[in-house]
Structures are given as structure tokens and as C-alpha cells.
Amino acid sequence: xxxxxxxxxxxxxxxxxxxxKFLLAQNLLPRSVVVEHNGEAVAPSEFPQRQVRAGDRLxxxxxxxxx
Amino acid sequence: xxxxxxxxxxxxxxxxxxxxxxxxxxKIKAASVLCIGAGGLGSPITMYLAAAxxxxxxxxxxxxxxxxxxxxxxxxxxADVGRSKAESAKETIRGINPHCKVVIHNTRISSENALDxxxxxxxxVDGTDNFPTRYLTNDACVILKKPNxxxxxxxxxGQASVFAPHLGxxxxxxxxxxxxxxxxxxxxxxxxxxxxxxxxxxxxxxNEILKLALGKGTPLIGRLLLFNALDMKFRELKLRRxxxxxxxxxxxxxxxxxxxxxxxxxVPEPENTGNPDEVTVQDMxxxxxxxxxxxxxxxxxxxxxxxxxxxxxxxxLPLSELxxxxxxxxxxxxxxxxxxxxxRSLKALGFLRQQGFKYVKxxxxxxxxxxxxxxxxxxxx
Numbered sequence: 001x002x003x004x005x006x007x008x009x010x011x012x013x014x015x016x017x018x019x020x021k022f023l024l025a026q027n028l029l030p031r032s033v034v035v036e037h038n039g040e041a042v043a044p045s046e047f048p049q050r051q052v053r054a055g056d057r058l059x060x061x062x063x064x065x066x067x
Numbered sequence: 068x069x070x071x072x073x074x075x076x077x078x079x080x081x082x083x084x085x086x087x088x089x090x091x092x093x094k095i096k097a098a099s100v101l102c103i104g105a106g107g108l109g110s111p112i113t114m115y116l117a118a119a120x121x122x123x124x125x126x127x128x129x130x131x132x133x134x135x136x137x138x139x140x141x142x143x144x145x146a147d148v149g150r151s152k153a154e155s156a157k158e159t160i161r162g163i164n165p166h167c168k169v170v171i172h173n174t175r176i177s178s179e180n181a182l183d184x185x186x187x188x189x190x191x192v193d194g195t196d197n198f199p200t201r202y203l204t205n206d207a208c209v210i211l212k213k214p215n216x217x218x219x220x221x222x223x224x225g226q227a228s229v230f231a232p233h234l235g236x237x238x239x240x241x242x243x244x245x246x247x248x249x250x251x252x253x254x255x256x257x258x259x260x261x262x263x264x265x266x267x268x269x270x271x272x273x274n275e276i277l278k279l280a281l282g283k284g285t286p287l288i289g290r291l292l293l294f295n296a297l298d299m300k301f302r303e304l305k306l307r308r309x310x311x312x313x314x315x316x317x318x319x320x321x322x323x324x325x326x327x328x329x330x331x332x333x334v335p336e337p338e339n340t341g342n343p344d345e346v347t348v349q350d351m352x353x354x355x356x357x358x359x360x361x362x363x364x365x366x367x368x369x370x371x372x373x374x375x376x377x378x379x380x381x382x383x384l385p386l387s388e389l390x391x392x393x394x395x396x397x398x399x400x401x402x403x404x405x406x407x408x409x410x411r412s413l414k415a416l417g418f419l420r421q422q423g424f425k426y427v428k429x430x431x432x433x434x435x436x437x438x439x440x441x442x443x444x445x446x447x448x
Contacts, residue, residue: 029248032252043310043312044242044243045244064252065198065219066196
């Protein structure tokens with residue numbers, strides 16, 4: 001299986017696929033994460049169209065609310 | 068806006084910085100900041116802003132100081148336990164800098180009062196601890212075109228940014244358009260937080276506020292700064308305004324404040340009519356005192372918590388292991404499940420029901436209620 005580098009670590013996934021689908025496959029809520037794709041900011045409304053390919057770099061941050 | 072001789076002495080280390088100087092210190096004095104929440108983040112934020120000479124600091128907090136706050140909320144002291152956080156904060160800040168005007172709002176920020184609370188201030192800082200208030204703060208700031216200096220923390224990790232769509236950056240909803248379902252993201256009360264973490268993130272927020280007041284440096288707009296205390300690493304993510312953002316996008320659908328509790332899926336507890344899935348700690352005591360009733364009590368917390376506090380005679384079956392170990396339980400036996408406060412035991416109940424367990428109840432308030440109402444010797448954590 002192909003993989004991407006997510007937060008510095010290789011993650012296997014069925015690629016290429018939409019970023020939205022990738023996040024769901026990782027058990028992440030697409031509306032509750034911030035994603036940088038190959039060094040670019042990605043708005044949540046772009047997740048369904050944005051294609052993730054083998055070897056891409058993703059930075060993914062989950063929402064937290066503590067204060 | 069002038070500085071008297073006392074203030075000139077007090078701020079001398081600022082005044083000799085070319086980037087601040089007398090003109091900059093006057094800007095700091097002219098600035099007003101509303102801090103929402105006088106807790107972990109609100110502590111360093113308000114204390115450093117007061118020390119730095121911010122002219123007016125508003126504090127919104129309806130809560131009272133709890134013993135478990137003192138590990139990180141340095142605004143409050145041991146003697147303040149039980150007092151209003153807003154009152155306690157005011158006293159601490161006045162002690163740091165009597166030149167700072169402190170306005171306290173001993174109230175819960177809501178859709179009804181948020182715009183009036185925020186309107187008189189130049190800058191808003193988000194030091195809240197829950198999703199409804201974060202969305203409310205964001206939306207009110209977008210509507211009023213106020214910069215919202217954001218910070219949030221959990222366990223060993225923190226995030227900070229400056230949301231200011233009116234200055235070209237994104238807002239909170241451009242990052243997180245919708246809240247996670249209730250219970251999906253644990254709070255610090257459920258998951259814990261390292262005491263110094265809000266100190267670090269709160270200082271970053273205070274730093275951004277001073278830069279905004281001075282109009283100097285590069286603000287944290289369009290960037291999400293992330294901090295990991297265990298790795299001692301910072302990283303930064305680029306952010307962008309989402310044209311589809313429901314509040315600051317090109318075609319906003321939210322034009323006024325909404326009901327944020329409902330938006331975040333929080334259903335108010337029906338008054339007087341208890342949840343039929345729940346029993347009280349008194350019921351749990353009866354079950355433990357009378358084995359002939361045939362009711363078994365099970366603790367679904369994690370082993371580390373069990374080590375801190377437990378009720379004698381109650382076995383542990385952590386929620387995290389329930390999926391693999393539920394066969395150790397008998398689907399025809401009656402069980403009372405308890406956790407720390409009653410949230411995870413309801414989750415465990417939901418899972419066991421799906422597996423065909425018919426007679427499962429969740430203990431309302433968990434071991435915390437047990438400690439409060441049945442046995443004070445069980446430590447409250």
C-alpha cells in the first residue's frame with residue numbers, strides 16, 4: 001500500500017484519494033482538524049476536492065478546547 | 068494619554084526598548100483587553116498584561132476557585148478557594164499593578180450579553196475551556212471586528228493564533244467550521260493538563276496582545292503555533308481564510324449570535340426528570356452494602372485513576388479495554404458502572420447495551436459524587 005508522511009511519520013493509505021476520505025480513514029473528524037498539505041494551508045471546504053498522493057506531506061492538528 | 072513619574076520608573080525596561088519607547092508605552096496604556104476566562108490561560112495573560120501596563124483589563128468568569136485549579140491557575144491562591152474567580156483575579160492584578168484598571172464581569176458569557184461585553188474593548192483574548200464559549204467568542208469578535216487572540220491546551224500540547232478576518236486572516240471557524248460531537252474531545256478535567264502548559268501558551272497570547280497594542284512585529288495571524296511540552300518543540304501551520312466560512316466567508320450564513328450550546332450538541336438536562344439510565348451514589352452504596360440484591364458495581368476508569376482513588380470492593384474494567392473484555396461480564400447480571408464524573412460510564416453503558424446487556428446503569432456523578440456524598444475519605448481528584 002502507498003503511504004504519505006503525516007506529522008513526520010509514514011501512514012499507509014489507499015492513494016490517491018481525496019483529503020476528506022484520507023482523514024475519515026484515519027478516524028479523524030474532517031471538521032475538527034487543521035491540515036497543511038505539502039506546506040500549503042488547506043481550507044476545510046477544499047478537503048473533499050483536494051487530492052492526496054503517495055509521498056505527500058501532511059501536517060494534521062486536532063482541535064482542543066482546554067484553557 | 069500621559070505617564071506619571073511612577074509609571075516611567077515602572078516601565079523603564081520597556082521605555083528603553085526602541086520598539087516600545089514612550090510612544091509605545093502610551094499605546095499599551097491606551098489599550099483595553101477583555102480576557103474571557105480567569106483560569107489556566109487567563110492567569111498568565113492578565114498578570115503579564117497588567118505588569119506590562121495595559122490600561123484596562125476586563126475579565127469574564129462566572130466560576131469560583133476550586134482546589135484543583137491551583138496547580139496551574141496562578142491568579143488564585145490557596146486562600147481564594149471558594150471565592151469568585153473574577154474577584155480573586157482582580158485582587159491579584161491590582162497587587163501587580165495598581166495603575167491598571169480592572170473591570171470584572173462575574174457572569175457567564177452568552178449570546179445575549181457577548182456583544183455588549185466585548186464592544187468596549189480593543190482586543191479579546193480567548194482563555195475559555197469549552198467549545199460553545201470558543202465559538203461564541205469567535206463569532207462575536209468577527210461581528211464586532213475585534214482581534215481574537217486564541218490559545219488552547221490539552222495534556223502536554225497547546226495551540227495559539229490570532230484570528231482577525233477584518234485584518235485579512237482567518238477566524239476560528241475557518242479552521243474548525245463545526246464542533247466535534249460532545250464527548251469526542253476530552254476536556255482538561257477529563258484528560259489532565261501539565262500545570263506549566265497554560266503558562267507557556269498564555270504568555271504567547273499576552274505577547275501577541277502587546278504586539279497588537281504596539282502595532283509592532285509580525286502578528287500570529289494566518290499561522291497556528293503548536294507547542295509540545297514533552298518533546299519541547301514548537302511547530303507552525305499555515306492557515307488561510309476559508310471563502311466558504313459560515314461567518315467570515317464570502318457568503319456568510321451566520322449574521323448574528325446563535326445558541327452555542329445547541330450548536331455544540333449539548334442538550335440541557337431535563338429538570339427533575341432524571342435520566343432513566345442513571346442511578347445515584349446512594350443507589351450504588353445500597354448495591355455494595357447488600358450483595359443479596361445481585362447488583363455488581365464496576366469501575367470503568369483507567370488504572371492510573373484507580374490508583375489515585377477507589378471505592379473498596381469495586382473491581383476495575385477500564386473503558387479503553389471494554390471492547391476486548393466485555394465477555395468477562397454476564398449479560399444477565401445487573402451492573403452499576405461508575406467513572407470519575409459520570410460521562411464515561413454512560414459511554415460504557417451504551418457499548419454494553421449494544422452487546423445485549425439489558426440491566427446496566429450508570430452512576431451519576433461518579434466517584435466524585437461518591438467522595439462528596441458518601442465517603443469523604445475517598446480523595447477527589
